[in-house]
Amino acid sequence: MTDTNPQAAFWNSDAGHAWVDNQAMLDHMFQPFEALLADAVRRGEHVLDVGCGTGATTLAAARRAGAASHATGIDISAPMIATARIRAAQAGLAASFVCADAQHYPFEAAGFDAIVSRFGVMFFADPVAAFANLRRATRAAGRLHLYAWRGADENPFMTAAERAAAPLVTLPPRLPGQPGQFAFADAAFVRATLQAAGWHDIGIDAVDVPCAFPAAGLDAYVGRMGPLGRVLPTLDAARRQAVLAGVRRAFDxxxxxxxVRYTAACWRITARAHVIRG
Structure with missing residues (x-):
């Protein structure tokens, strides 16, 4: 993990600390995905959670898999991994965490029964190489079960802040074809990526998942998360408050x-490491 990797630099900056600071609110918001991914895990399995963040889905997988299993979370963000380790220790669960880029990390070959991810796989510099590395880490009968965002136009809550802020400040652009939240919006791209990486029995299904969190957390979400959260610290106090007031109304x-309630428009992505016959 070095500063030459833009994603490493980003997720180890205030962006990573924002996720840590808002962990409880974000876990509440994304709890439906935690439950969906836990349901994909079987008792006794060894599970890898890619882009695990502060560890909610890893810990849910560990609970579902049971004491005879193990869940491993991997993320490029040191502050988030530090928080995840504390949470695992407090919960007394069989979970461990690695701070590294899953695209390059030397996993033990065929070490996992299942790979899961909640919005953690859209940030690889080379998605084909990353998923090939993950396939090598998966046993012959192993499975992939992921959730990724569909398009920005289908997720108005996720883009409300930047749309409202666009006339007021210059935000970092979302670049087509680059790693980012909506990098897996095109199902054909996702399928081609997994096929090129050697995965089989690929399923890509559109799912709309209701999400909610207490309205008391909305100001923190607006001010710290997403593209707007990167820009606000660069503004003077008066302008920052003016921008926040204008953007906040977009969430009414x-x-x-x-x-706060919204629908998360996502892909449910499933695959197998090898062809299963018979």
Whole structure:
């Protein structure tokens, strides 16, 4: 992990600390995916959670797989991995965490029964190389079970802040074909990537998942997360407050009483490491 990797530099900057600081709110928001991924894990399995962040899905996998198993989380963000390790120790679960890039990490060959990920696989510099590395780390009957965002136009909550802020400040652009939140928006690209990496029985299904979190956490979400969160610290206090006030109004349609609600438009991506016959 070096500063020559833009993703490493980004997720070890304030972006990574923002996820740590907002861990409880984000875990609440994405709890439906935690449950969906836990359901994909079987008792006794060894599981790898890619882009594990602060560890919620890894710990859920560890609980589901049971004491005779092990769950490993890998993420490029040192602050998030540090938090995940603390959470695992506090929970007393059979989970461990690696701070590294899963594209290059020398996993033990055929060491995992299942690979899961909650929005953690869209950031590889070379997705084919990354998924080939993950396939080598998976046993012959091993499975892939991932969730990734569909397009920005299908996820108005995820893009509300940048749309509202665009007339007010210059935001870092989302570049087509580059690693990022919506890098897997094109299902054909995802399928071609997995095929080139040697995966089989690929399934890519559109799923719409209801998400919610307490409205008390909305200001922190708006001010710290996403492209706007990168820009706000560069503004003087008066302008920062003006931008936040303008952007905050864009989220009013998603607020229902004391709760923020939206639909996450995603792909459920499944595959097998090898062809299963018979």
């Amino acid at each position: 349609p998603f607020v229902q009483g004391e709760t």
